[in-house]
Structure formats: C-alpha cells, structure tokens
Amino acid sequence: GEDVEQSLFLSVREGDSSVINCTYTDSSSTYLYWYKQEPGAGLQLLTYIFSNMDMKQDQRLTVLLNKKDKHLSLRIADTQTGDSAIYFCADNNAGNMLTFGGGTRLMVKP
Amino acid sequence: DTEVTQTPKHLVMGMTNKKSLKCEQHMGHRAMYWYKQKAKKPPELMFVYSYEKLSINESVPSRFSPECPNSSLLNLHLHALQPEDSALYLCASSQDEQQGRETQYFGPGTRLLVL
Numbered sequence: 001g002e003d004v005e006q007s008l009f010l011s012v013r014e015g016d017s018s019v020i021n022c023t024y025t026d027s028s029s030t031y032l033y034w035y036k037q038e039p040g041a042g043l044q045l046l047t048y049i050f051s052n053m054d055m056k057q058d059q060r061l062t063v064l065l066n067k068k069d070k071h072l073s074l075r076i077a078d079t080q081t082g083d084s085a086i087y088f089c090a091d092n093n094a095g096n097m098l099t100f101g102g103g104t105r106l107m108v109k110p
Numbered sequence: 111d112t113e114v115t116q117t118p119k120h121l122v123m124g125m126t127n128k129k130s131l132k133c134e135q136h137m138g139h140r141a142m143y144w145y146k147q148k149a150k151k152p153p154e155l156m157f158v159y160s161y162e163k164l165s166i167n168e169s170v171p172s173r174f175s176p177e178c179p180n181s182s183l184l185n186l187h188l189h190a191l192q193p194e195d196s197a198l199y200l201c202a203s204s205q206d207e208q209q210g211r212e213t214q215y216f217g218p219g220t221r222l223l224v225l
Contacts, residue, residue, distance in 0.1 A: 033213070042114075043153065043202075045213065096212040096214070098214060101152065102151070103152055
C-alpha cells in the first residue's frame with residue numbers, strides 16, 4: 001500500500017529557515033498537502049500542491065515537489081516560535097483518501 | 111470561511127455510557143469524514159460520508175456509529191467504548207470526493223477519555 005514518510009524531529013533557531021521533508025510512494029497522487037497541528041488542536045491546512053507543479057510559494061511557505069524522486073518539502077522562511085508544531089504531509093490517492101506521514105515535530109528555539 | 115466546528119471539546123465517559131460527538135460545517139461541502147488520532151500519531155480514517163450516504167467504513171467496531179442527518183451535520187454515536195478508544199476525534203469536510211474538490215478541512219477535534 002501507499003507509504004508516506006517524514007523525519008520525526010527538527011530543531012531550528014528563531015529567524016532561520018526550516019525545511020521539512022517527506023517522501024511518498026504512490027505516483028498516482030494528484031494533490032500533496034501540508035497540515036500543521038499545534039498541541040491539543042486539530043489539523044490546519046497550510047498549503048497544497050498539484051502534482052503537475054514543482055513549486056508553490058505562499059508568503060513564508062515554499063513547497064517543492066520532485067515527482068521523479070517522489071519527494072516533497074516544506075520550507076518555512078524566517079521561522080518564528082509560533083511555528084512550533086507537528087507538520088504532517090499527506091497525499092491523496094484513490095480519490096479522497098488521505099495517507100498521512102508520521103508527522104515532523106518542529107521546535108523553534110528563541 | 112473554511113471552518114469546521116466540533117462539540118464537545120472534551121468528553122469523559124464510562125464504558126457503559128452512551129454519548130455523541132457532533133460536527134458541523136457551513137461551507138456547502140458534501141463529503142464529511144471522521145478520523146481518530148492517538149497521541150504522537152497521524153490521524154486514521156474511520157468513516158466517509160458523501161452526499162449524506164456512508165461511502166467508506168474503515169472496518170470500525172460497531173460501538174462507533176456514524177450518522178449524517180443533513181449535509182451540514184455529522185454525528186458519531188458512542189456506546190460501550192473501551193479505554194483504548196481514548197483519543198482525539200477529528201472531523202473534516204471537503205467539497206466532495208471528485209478530483210480537484212477533495213481538499214479536506216479539519217475541525218479542532220473532541221478529546222475523548224474513556225474510563
């Protein structure tokens with residue numbers, strides 16, 4: 001079945017850039033998503049990219065997609081302490097079924 | 111407006127209780143979802159409703175019973191739960207299940223503790 005993988009943990013200093021990586025196996029995915037989850041909260045949709053794109057920028061967020069290598073990344077510029085959270089990548093396959101990665105915990109140090 | 115609301119925020123129940131979780135959206139979305147999330151894990155899909163009909167049941171035990179009374183509301187009825195059912199229950203919605211309209215928006219969740 002489909003597999004989506006992320007590294008578990010990332011620590012950066014405030015003001016630095018953060019890059020969170022994700023790999024997936026299903027080449028038929030149409031959209032790939034990044035969700036943010038703060039402690040005790042639901043999932044907030046941050047951004048998504050259509051599979052025929054290789055880059056999408058939205059303010060401090062840049063998503064890069066390498067479809068050949070099935071690699072997705074989320075870059076957060078000028079990382080702030082409020083960016084500390086768990087970030088999940090997800091892809092949709094078989095229509096509306098989301099497959100989530102295990103989540104990357106981002107810790108931002110002042 | 112991309113808001114999905116869920117009530118209650120927190121729920122504590124005994125193994126013999128019957129309770130319900132509620133989810134509401136007013137975005138005109140026609141697909142709604144229930145997920146279960148254990149600590150430090152990604153959400154796991156439980157049920158999908160499409161145009162008020164149950165379209166996916168991911169082999170969820172019958173002690174969880176979903177209901178979609180209308181296109182804006184989704185309930186999850188709970189009965190005779192086990193302590194291992196304690197988790198964050200997340201509701202989501204999307205325009206529908208068709209390609210290009212399947213982006214899911216999540217509610218804040220109900221944190222359930224079963225004693």
